[in-house]
Amino acid sequence: MAEKIKLINDDGLRTDGRKPDELRPIRIEAGVLANADGSAYLEWGANKVLVAVYGPREAQPKYLQDPMKAIVQVNYNMAAFSSEERVRPGPNRRATEISKITAEALENVIITNNFPRASIDVFIEVLEADAGTRCAGLTAAAVAVADAGIPMTDLVAACAVGKADGQLLLDLGKKEDNFGEADMPIGIAPRTGDIVLLQMDGDMTQEEMRKALRMGMDASRKIHELQTDALRRRYAVNFADMDDGEAVQ
Amino acid sequence: MKRNIIPEIKKELIYRLAQRECREDDRPLLAYREMNFAINPISTAEGSARVQLGKTDVLVGVKVQPGEPYPDKPDEGVLMTGCELKPMAHPSFETGAPSDDSVEIARVVDRGIRESNMIDMKKLCIEPGKKIWIVNLDIQVIDYDGNLFDSATIASLLALHQATVPASRFGLGDDFRMPASSWPVTATFVKIKDIIMADPTMTEELSADARLTISIDDGGHVRAMQKGLKGSLTYDEVSRAVDTAQKLTLDIRSRLISGE
Secondary structure, three states, X not given: OOOOOXXXXXXXXXXXXXXXXXXXXXXXXXXXXXXOOEEEEEEEOOEEEEEEEEEEEEOOOHHHOOOOOOEEEEEEEEOOOOOOOOOOOOXXXXXXXXXXXXXXXXXXXXXXXXXXXXXXXXXXXXXXXXXXXXXXXXXXXXXXXXXXXXOEOOOOEEEEEEEEOOEEEEOOOHHHHHHOOEEEEEEEEOOOOEEXXXXXXXXXXXXXXXXXXXXXXXXXXXXXXXXXXXXXXXXXOOHHHOOOOOOOO | OOOOOOOHHHHXXXXXXXXXXXXXXXXXXXXXXXXXXXXXXXXXXXXXXXXXXXXXXXXXXXXXXXXXXXXXXXXXXXXXXXXXXXXXXXXXXXXXXXOHHHHHHHHHXXXXXXXXXXXXXXXXXXXOOOEEEEEEEEEEEXXXXXXXXXXXXXXXXXXXXXXXXXXXXXXXXXXXXXXXXOOOEEEEEEEEOOEEEXXXXXXXXXXXXXEEEEEEOOOOOEEEEEEEOOOOEOHHHHHHXXXXXXXXXXXXXXXXXXXX
């Protein structure tokens, strides 16, 4: 890299025209697969993520079973064609780590005590990747778990905050991720504001870190509205439209 | 997979002690255990270190060999970090493919080192686009009593700072010191119900709801973070932890630099 790429222009806008605290467009749909118990499809900027959820079903193999509660297993996978360079199929260390922290974040809100010896299996398939796939995957996974009818105390909404050209930026795009100075994925349980996923790499002062955390938490609340909206579109019944015309409160 | 569990009554004890700001080993909540380290215990490695943090015992060895660069960084060396959790360290560890836990430890240690630019990767280029030095950082846990994140990071920093690049062995000129400059030390905390403690033992880790590792560089900047376990943290808890991490890593760093 002979020349440093300019990520913020003179008007304070980013390479894709966004303001520093602006999210990319996000679209979420719940219940998109026929065979899965729950599913969700999410487009977040150019990210495309599909999530399938099975369970609660008997945990197999048996030694995985927890006699007190259900286990939550996540498989995060990037499709071979999801990136500019082909992704070699199969597990790798990055996917293993993302699967682990995603499972831990989801387990925070799933009422696992209701289902001893069971497993809740979440399959996250990144079809097209454009930075921020772990947050996109977790956000979609929470909707898919809800779509499966699995009892939860809350959803989980996630968003990354980064730093480029010395400025904090919400929801890093690909270029900002590659050439920026820091990246901090944040996932919260929106009802309480509890942080259930937190990672960071790069270089931030303590004050920047605190400000970034606030930005990510605020954005996650907005994403939460899109999640509940997706579930409402799937399940809400407009009683006025029912055949007998009787509105039920 | 053998599950590592402790009795509920033990967890209750740990929490009740913590409520009175006590711990099983009589430490304050935010204090580290006694740390001992040995530098270069392994003569076949290019650099090595063994760190004992209480009863946790970690050995890290650095091996350096020539290899091919990544296409996107043709003039930079490569750092590869691995972690082995073997049965010798604890009965819950098993042989075979690396577990999720060991992958996470290796990646978090790697992230702290990589993101701080502690190693000048450009100085590990032999011939741009063709040949570079590959630095293999291998973490071997000898005895496990909690907080592998910090003990493995500390041992890795010591091993890297001691390491020599064995150029003459490969007919590539004179040996030279690993271009390592700073000390990105991590501090790890666990949260048990509503109480935060630093440098958890194994029983404290097994009682914990959430875990947070923070990497701080020489200038006090945050370089990497990793939250673990299924519990949650509040904004204030994270904010305070970063503050405490700064103080704790300052002490550890000065000990590592003095080499005593």
